[in-house]
Amino acid sequence: MAEPTLGNNIVVQVAIIVRDIETKARAWSEIFGLPLPEIMVTDDYAKTGAEYLDAPTRALCKLAFFHMGQLDVELIEPIGAPSTWQAHMDEKGEGLHHIAFQIQGMQERVAYLDSKGVPLIQRGEYEGGRYAYVDGMRQLGTVLELLEND
Amino acid sequence: MAEPTLGNNIVVQVAIIVRDIETKARAWSEIFGLPLPEIMVTDDYAKTGAEYLDAPTRALCKLAFFHMGQLDVELIEPIGAPSTWQAHMDEKGEGLHHIAFQIQGMQERVAYLDSKGVPLIQRGEYEGGRYAYVDGMRQLGTVLELLEND
Numbered sequence: 001m002a003e004p005t006l007g008n009n010i011v012v013q014v015a016i017i018v019r020d021i022e023t024k025a026r027a028w029s030e031i032f033g034l035p036l037p038e039i040m041v042t043d044d045y046a047k048t049g050a051e052y053l054d055a056p057t058r059a060l061c062k063l064a065f066f067h068m069g070q071l072d073v074e075l076i077e078p079i080g081a082p083s084t085w086q087a088h089m090d091e092k093g094e095g096l097h098h099i100a101f102q103i104q105g106m107q108e109r110v111a112y113l114d115s116k117g118v119p120l121i122q123r124g125e126y127e128g129g130r131y132a133y134v135d136g137m138r139q140l141g142t143v144l145e146l147l148e149n150d
Numbered sequence: 151m152a153e154p155t156l157g158n159n160i161v162v163q164v165a166i167i168v169r170d171i172e173t174k175a176r177a178w179s180e181i182f183g184l185p186l187p188e189i190m191v192t193d194d195y196a197k198t199g200a201e202y203l204d205a206p207t208r209a210l211c212k213l214a215f216f217h218m219g220q221l222d223v224e225l226i227e228p229i230g231a232p233s234t235w236q237a238h239m240d241e242k243g244e245g246l247h248h249i250a251f252q253i254q255g256m257q258e259r260v261a262y263l264d265s266k267g268v269p270l271i272q273r274g275e276y277e278g279g280r281y282a283y284v285d286g287m288r289q290l291g292t293v294l295e296l297l298e299n300d
Contacts, residue, residue, distance in 0.1 A: 005183030010219040014164055014249055016291040027289040031266050033155030069160040070220040073249075075291065094291045096246035099164055099223075116181050139177040141166040141225065141244045 004112055006101060006146075013065075013074045013100035013145065017088045021077035025064045028073065037064045041079070043126065050124035052082050059083035059122075074100075084122045084133045084143065098133065100145035106130055109146055118144070154262055156251060156296075163215075163224045163250035163295065167238045171227035175214045178223065187214045191229070193276065200274035202232050209233035209272075224250075234272045234283050234293065248283065250295035256280055259296055268294070 018024040021039055029036040042048065045058045052059060062077040076097065078085035088097050103109050110120050113134045121143070122133040129149040136144050168174040171189055179186040192198065195208045202209060212227040226247065228235035238247050253259050260270050263284045271293075272283040279299035286294050 006181060009182050009184065009216075011164060011221055011223070014161060018291045024289070024291055027266070031156060031263070031268070031290065032159050034159065066159075071161055073161070092242055092245070094287065095242070096249070096292050099246070113181070116177070118181070137244065139174070140181065141168045141174055142246050 006103065006109060006113070007105070008101045008103050010101065011071050011099045012102050012147065013072050013098075015074040015076055015097045015100065015145070016095065017085055017092075017097045018075050018077050018094050019089070021062045021064055021075050024075050028064075028066055028075070032066070032068070034066050034068070037066060039064050048124040048126065050083075050122065052084065052122045055082075057082050057122075059086070059124075061085050098143040098145045100147055103146045103148055106132060106146060106148045110134065113144075156253065156259060156263070157255070158251045158253050160251065161221050161249045162252050162297065163222050163248075165224040165226055165247045165250065165295070166245065167235055167242075167247045168225050168227050168244050169239070171212045171214055171225050174225050178214075178216055178225070182216070182218070184216050184218070187216060189214050198274040198276065200233075200272065202234065202272045205232075207232050207272075209236070209274075211235050248293040248295045250297055253296045253298055256282060256296060256298045260284065263294075 040063045042060050050057050050059050058081040060079045064075040066073040076085050110132050117139045118134045118136045121135045132146045134144050190213045192210050200207050200209050208231040210229045214225040216223040226235050260282050267289050268284045268286045271285045282296045284294050
């Protein structure tokens with residue numbers, strides 16, 4: 001291929017912003033007949049080094065993952081500090097927030113998307129990798145998350 | 151399993167409401183390096199027999215599908231008459247609208263979801279099958295679509 005692309009077309013997460021993750025997780029578990037997952041809290045800033053709209057942020061959220069074939073349905077409850085999760089809650093309320101792709105070469109992929117009018121809005125580190133949210137609303141109709149595991 | 155469930159946990163579609171399907175489809179094709187799909191228009195009422203909020207509707211939309219592994223990313227541009235697609239555009243603008251599951255036994259599944267507080271909001275027929283949208287916003291944080299092929 002002469003043209004570069006995102007390099008991966010497999011959706012690995014569909015994420016939903018929720019107000020009450022414990023209640024929503026029980027409903028997903030019951031309605032789909034899936035085990036109730038552990039609810040996790042994201043790492044603190046010392047580990048994530050997170051940035052939202054180019055500024056450091058102590059953004060935290062609670063997370064729950066349901067394994068459903070090729071992808072996980074991810075529930076996200078924002079619990080403080082500026083983030084794309086909190087902005088979605090403030091502006092749109094609960095609902096679908098992003099789809100995620102596993103990629104390699106984070107810096108190049110983010111630069112590529114920026115060149116296509118899909119700018120970085122949030123990034124951070126997690127144990128064993130890093131994530132980036134890019135705002136694809138104008139070009140693609142959705143926020144995307146890129147995940148790079150070491 | 152003693153308890154009934156939806157009977158399927160595999161997400162087969164992630165759908166996005168868009169204002170300008172031709173432009174968005176070109177962007178998806180370019181950014182992900184995927185073939186530009188044909189843009190279709192849904193059948194008219196004589197074929198769909200569609201109902202939205204318990205009333206017949208001549209709802210139409212344009213559709214484009216990108217095959218991305220286990221699932222399709224579906225772009226939907228509502229083009230007239232009341233529907234869950236048009237309601238999403240009016241209330242929230244562009245963005246992720248639903249995730250879809252292939253199921254068997256539409257009537258029983260819809261009744262099951264209704265009993266769990268996830269009510270039917272739209273239904274209709276298509277060539278070879280039928281669909282139902284259920285409003286899982288309160289319980290699950292998202293609209294679901296059920297697809298049943300004959």
